[in-house]
Amino acid sequence: MAMKIGNKPFKERVSDGIDDQFMRGAVSSAQGRFRSGRLNAAEELGNWEDWRKLGEEIRSHTIENLDFYLEQLSENVIKRGGHVFFAETAEEANDYITNVVKQKNGKKVVKSKSMVTEEINMNEALEKAGCEVIESDLGEWILQVDDHDPPSHIVTPALHKNKEQIRDVFRDKLGYDKTEKPEELALFAREKLREEFLQADIGITGCNFAIAESGTISLVTNEGNARMVTTIPKTQITVMGMERIVPTWEEMEVLVSLLTRAAVGQKLTSYITGLTGPKQEGEVDGPEEFHLVIVDNGRSKILGTAFQSILHCIRCAACINVCPVYRHVGGHSYGSIYPGPVGAVLSPLLGGYDEFKELPYASTLCAACTEACPVKIPLHEHLLRHRQEIVEKEGKAPVFENLSMKAFSLGTASPAMYNIGSKLAPTALGAFAKDDKISDGPGPLKNWTEIRDFPAPKKDRFRDLYKKRKKERGE
């Protein structure tokens, strides 16, 4: 599955999302839990705003010096006997990974959760090469079992499914015969996954933060599955977006604390795994061979632009969890594996405006995302910046809108024009008004009045009343 999901046009996707009452129920209840969890975890830590500021400084420093830290990371991984590959494109990354798997004669790959492998469509590339790929994150596994249903959230990918739906997926696809109790569902998944772990030749992980000073990959999970992926198979491949890096363990500690609190309201997740290269002499655990694939896939083009701070993202999904648009349309409506505010900023940058030009407009600019972001990315400002690019640089604005905005500019930059325009409004709209309300408006008002009434313009504007009042008072 590549970054883009589905082929339906935006409006249809949104309408499917709005009609999916199960999904919307699941999303609004999850948003409630995540929101209170995040606020409680922030309060418990104390000085949340200072921590956010520190998080922002760390991310901004790291991305400013990305070339330096990537080189340091790479040197340290090689020093410990690992292999490093810089992939400029998705194809390059997939070719490298497929080759490693082929060389090892790998038949079965187990992997832990990774958004970048979704982005580059790695599973499909490996499957084409004759390899079986098993997702081991519970949410991802549910989706995989359900005929590769796409993820709808970057932290909890199966958020759009409730427990009854999950029971049905297990029953229909795997012959599950127990209830929808989460404990029973999890136990079933665990038994199935254990078998897979024991048979796998290759383990593939994503990466939450790579630590440059030691060449370590850190993984943050609640299920312990990443630890199984990195200890049982003899060969391990880690795929990371090129921005997922920190200078030292000290910064890693700060960011993990921000990540787990902002994502799920936890002080720490159950497992934080640090892996430094392949198994060394005298060590008991770990893979015999380790490959780190660092993926660019459009990221370096964002460096040095006004959008650079989107590379600060630590993939906590706090912005998604507070987004009032995501709340009603769900993740699949975005048509990208990166949904919500972060997806609306990132998807057009990585995948282009042709594919994702509606996303920056799927926001009221309410700034709930910006307020929630633990590393202070001004997400709503980036959405605005996208709109500006689409209009002013790409010239892709709708013709009617362009004309309206020209008229707006003329009418508001000159008091004389404004005066005439606002004076004419009651006459122009008079035919549509009834009892001071317009219920079926013309032109741009049509969409408004489809669902709500619009106030009729007043015969006397405030400025007219002001003048009258002044006169009456003899001023």
Next chain:
Amino acid sequence: MKVSLFVTCLIDIFQTDVGLDTMELLERLGCEVDFPEKQTCCGQPAYNSGYVDKAKESMKHMINVFENADYVVTPSGSCGTMFREYPHIFKGDPVWEDRAKRLADKTYELTQFIVDVLGVEDVGAKLNATATYHTSCHMTRLLGVTEAPMKLLSNVAGLEMKSLPHNYNCCGFGGTFSVKMTAISEQMVDEKVQSVEETGADILIGADCGCLMNIGGRIDRQGKPIKVMHIASVLNSR
């Protein structure tokens, strides 16, 4: 104290009563209120749609209009936020950045001005009703005004305030969003109306005409018995 009223285009054309209430309220609190007649719109509709160059023309005009004001007060958190954003928008402009900053520094949303500048928390208003308050997004998150309206409302005699569930969620207005993404906007405003209904309040109060036009327009369409009032009108009730 001399105050220049920035009434906003929505109030000038559609909600004239709110403008009059704002003026009377400020006068009652001892301000000398002036309405610079050349004012138009803050430029937000164009700015938020990505037409930054076009919006700048309106912005420059507004900077000129309010150049000589001591204080600029506006009964809209969103339009007030827009003025406060001007220096950011004209950043690096040798002529306009400084002028934009001077305007931003003297601009206040109405309740913010009453509480923070005039130091008044009880305006002596009276209104026998049960009400709930919609915290508009730009006013709370970008302008940072959260407590002033609640303080003022808590001192209105006879007014019982109910808290609004999910008050942090946007009402679905978002300027051109409301007409570009009507289907999504409808779901958002419906949830908002439902939350307002759950409070059992007779009146929904807000400090932004955009949000109130959206929520109120939906309430009217559905024929619900909820009255929508701008906070200036509540505070000017006697």
